[in-house]
Amino acid sequence: MSSVSLVRLDPTGADRADLIAFLTGEEFPFHVRRTIARADAEAAVDAGAYRDDEHDTSWLEHDELGRVGIVRLEDLADPVPLFDLRIAGRFRGQGLGVPALRATTDHVFRTLPEVTRFEGQTREDNVAMRRVFVRAGWVKEAHYREGWPVEGGRPVASVGYGVLRRDWETGTTTPVPWDDDER
Ligand SMILES: CC(C)(COP(=O)(O)OP(=O)(O)OC[C@H]1O[C@@H](n2cnc3c(N)ncnc32)[C@H](O)[C@@H]1OP(=O)(O)O)[C@@H](O)C(=O)NCCC(=O)NCCS
Incomplete structure (x- = not known):
C-alpha cells in the first residue's frame, strides 16, 4: 500500500525554483x-497564487518515490475550499x-476545523481524475454540460465532486437526492 503525504512548500522562498521548474x-x-x-509561472508564484489568504500549496511526497507532484488548495477564505492536484507525468497512471x-482530504479536514465540505472539479474527459474522485469516496454533485471552454474546439462538460466532513469522519458516502419529484 503506497503512502502519500503533504509537505507544505514555501513558494516564494526555499521552494520557488523547484516549484517553477x-x-x-x-x-x-x-x-x-x-x-x-x-x-507566467514566475508572475503567478510571486503574486501569491500558491500561498496567500486564499491559497496554500504542498508537495505530494511518496514514501518510496519521493516528490511526485503538487496540490494547491484554493478559496481558503471561503467556507468551502477547492483544490488543484497535479502529479508529475512520469508518475501518472x-x-x-x-x-x-x-x-489532501485528510489534510483539509484535520487542519481546517471550520470546513464542513470540500469540492473539486474536472473536465469530463479527464477519466483518471473522475475515477480518482469516486475511488477516494467523493460524490459526483454536478455535470455542467458544455461548461468547460476548450481553445479551438467544442466545449466539454465540467464535472463537480464533493466530500462532506461528516462522511469523511464516519467513512460513509451520502448520495445526492437527484429526484425532483421526491418530497
Ligand atoms: C488526474 C491524476 C491526478 C490521476 O492520478 P493518477 O495517479 O495518474 O491515476 P491513477 O493511476 O491513480 O488511476 C486512477 C484510475 O484512472 C485510470 N486511469 C489512469 N490513467 C488513465 C488514463 N490516461 N485514461 C483512462 N483511465 C486512466 C486508472 O486505470 C485507474 O482506474 P481504476 O481505479 O479503475 O483502476 C493525474 O493523472 C494527474 O495529475 N494528471 C495531470 C493533472 C490533472 O489532470 N489533474 C486533475 C485536476 S483536478
Missing part, C-alpha cells in the same frame, strides 16, 4: 492551460491519484 516542465492536458510559460486525494 515543476510548473513549466510538465504538461497538463486537462487544464485550461496545457503548458505554463516560465514568465501508477495508482497514486487515490492516495494523493485521500491525503
Whole structure:
C-alpha cells in the first residue's frame, strides 16, 4: 500500500525554483492551460497564487518515490475550499491519484476545523481524475454540460465532486437526492 503525504512548500522562498521548474516542465492536458510559460509561472508564484489568504500549496511526497507532484488548495477564505492536484507525468497512471486525494482530504479536514465540505472539479474527459474522485469516496454533485471552454474546439462538460466532513469522519458516502419529484 503506497503512502502519500503533504509537505507544505514555501513558494516564494526555499521552494520557488523547484516549484517553477515543476510548473513549466510538465504538461497538463486537462487544464485550461496545457503548458505554463516560465514568465507566467514566475508572475503567478510571486503574486501569491500558491500561498496567500486564499491559497496554500504542498508537495505530494511518496514514501518510496519521493516528490511526485503538487496540490494547491484554493478559496481558503471561503467556507468551502477547492483544490488543484497535479502529479508529475512520469508518475501518472501508477495508482497514486487515490492516495494523493485521500491525503489532501485528510489534510483539509484535520487542519481546517471550520470546513464542513470540500469540492473539486474536472473536465469530463479527464477519466483518471473522475475515477480518482469516486475511488477516494467523493460524490459526483454536478455535470455542467458544455461548461468547460476548450481553445479551438467544442466545449466539454465540467464535472463537480464533493466530500462532506461528516462522511469523511464516519467513512460513509451520502448520495445526492437527484429526484425532483421526491418530497
Ligand atoms: C488526474 C491524476 C491526478 C490521476 O492520478 P493518477 O495517479 O495518474 O491515476 P491513477 O493511476 O491513480 O488511476 C486512477 C484510475 O484512472 C485510470 N486511469 C489512469 N490513467 C488513465 C488514463 N490516461 N485514461 C483512462 N483511465 C486512466 C486508472 O486505470 C485507474 O482506474 P481504476 O481505479 O479503475 O483502476 C493525474 O493523472 C494527474 O495529475 N494528471 C495531470 C493533472 C490533472 O489532470 N489533474 C486533475 C485536476 S483536478
